[in-house]
Amino acid sequence: MVATAAAAQPVPLRRPGALLRAPAPSLPASRAAAPFPRRTASMKISQLPLTATRFSKESDSAEDDELLSELRDKWDAMENKSSLLLYGSGAILAVWISLVVVGALDSVPLLPGLLELVGLGYSGWFVYRYLLFQENRKELANNLDALKKRIIGDDE
Numbered sequence: 001m002v003a004t005a006a007a008a009q010p011v012p013l014r015r016p017g018a019l020l021r022a023p024a025p026s027l028p029a030s031r032a033a034a035p036f037p038r039r040t041a042s043m044k045i046s047q048l049p050l051t052a053t054r055f056s057k058e059s060d061s062a063e064d065d066e067l068l069s070e071l072r073d074k075w076d077a078m079e080n081k082s083s084l085l086l087y088g089s090g091a092i093l094a095v096w097i098s099l100v101v102v103g104a105l106d107s108v109p110l111l112p113g114l115l116e117l118v119g120l121g122y123s124g125w126f127v128y129r130y131l132l133f134q135e136n137r138k139e140l141a142n143n144l145d146a147l148k149k150r151i152i153g154d155d156e
Helices: 002-008 057-077 081-107 111-131 134-152
Strands: none
Touching: 081 111, 111 134
């Protein structure tokens, strides 16, 4: 115990200022110190041209007012507003439930990898079936146009 107590005491220096006056050792200049070459032609931030633009709410406010008035007109024209609210809340609930189901499926071991493999196979089939050949691309475009007309109800 006496030996550990003696070792723990600091040893006084003969000249306390000797460490402060010692010159710092100079390190040799090497290429490893600066790995990136300096570019002399690069521009500093202060040299970049800056242009100030004024933010204008006037041009956007006219478009916003037009959009809001159009939405108000459509909302007032709706006969059954409660069904729209019911469908909207049902859609939000369906998205929430699907996120919960996907999270539960993601926690099952091996299932996410299997589902990724199924998705990769389906993507490959879709590319082969609809995107690889020109006549199939035309068929896909016609199918999408027909679906768009069915959804929008455009009878042109």
